[in-house]
Amino acid sequence: MRDRKIAIVYDWMDSWGGVERMLLVLHEMFPEAQWYTSYVDYKKAAWIPDQVRDDRLKTSFMQGLPSFIKKSRILSLLFFPFAFESFDFRSYDTVISVTSSFAKSVITQPHTKHVCILLTPTRWLWGQGKSYELGVKSYWIMRPIIQFFIHYLKRWDVIVAQRPDKIISISQTVADRCRQYYNRESTVVYPPFDEEYWKSIKQEAVNNKHWIPNRVRDDKSDYFLVVSRLEPYKKVDLAIQAFNTFPDKKLIIVGKGTQGKKLKAMASHNIQFIQDVTDQELGVLYSQAEALIMPQEEDFGYVALEAQFFGCPVIAYGVGGACETIIDGKTGLLFYNQSVDALSDAVADFDHNKYNLEDQASIFEQFQKEKFIRAINTYI
Incomplete structure (x- = not known):
């Protein structure tokens, strides 16, 4: 397994929580893996291992966007789809995407196996979208555009959810959502508790x-x-x-x-x-x-x-x-x-x-x- 070229893709790196603990276990399993993310805030993501931080972390064009856009999960919706589809994984044997958003949308070639660890179907599109409505109201001028784009994103999200060769859900709850929203079966593997x-x-x-x-x-x-x-x-x-x-x-x-x-x-x-x-x-x-x-x-x-x-x-x-x-x-x-x-x-x-x-x-x-x-x- 160590001689396989592996990439790990995560939505964004700007905080610390239970998911990040799981990412550290993946780093322990695959220390030579290359990491990809839409953007990273190094001050808020101090958990990133030095080896990854120094030369094994690639970000998308979103890294250069103004911070107010990246911090807004609503405004950033306009950019995420393009960010992950811009990465080139042709040289990899395996891609592991870890996502509650759009990291699963990466494009891989037939010879590359794509395994998605699904944290939940895209949170602000399915089920919990109402929690983000206040964010839309904060940008009332753009609200009609954003609402139209969210409608489009739902359709697009279902399409890109078919891209992974294998989906692993982190709970039965997530597996049920995966079946409901993406019409895909998945395997439940609980996150690691050390x-x-x-x-x-x-x-x-x-x-x-x-x-x-x-x-x-x-x-x-x-x-x-x-x-x-x-x-x-x-x-x-x-x-x-x-x-x-x-x-x-x-x-x-x-x-x-x-x-x-x-x-x-x-x-x-x-x-x-x-x-x-x-x-x-x-x-x-x-x-x-x-x-x-x-x-x-x-x-x-x-x-x-x-x-x-x-x-x-x-x-x-x-x-x-x-x-x-x-x-x-x-x-x-x-x-x-x-x-x-x-x-x-x-x-x-x-x-x-x-x-x-x-x-x-x-x-x-x-x-x-x-x-x-x-x-x-x-x-x-």
């Missing part, structure tokens, strides 16, 4: 069980936790609105994104935002939290696994990937109406003492890193 790595972090958290990162204000009072990109589809606003009604309950929100300023403006005094935490700090935050709050519909839900690994139950919207990573009533509490009232009721009813996650170690078996590596090697 237990050995997190065990070392967990031991540090145990050793520092009376410590909370300095950036968390006041005392060591009980708190709930959100760990998320601050983007519309993550529905962090629901958590904020819910906890605005509980002035005696503390909420810590870990993350950053395009909605940061807006979300901070709507938060009351019992809600705190922090960002750029280390895994060590994150481990301590998980281990001391009452529960992790997940108000969004997840494709998979890597942070839910992280939280449970540290003994932190999860209060989650019971649709999508959460149903595959959380055992309702044992490792977390699911609510089934994505509303402020439903989340508020779940928080009010939640009792941390009812959950004993130390006895639920078996839930991580299907997400083992070794299983992911074996499966990917099988299909490429």
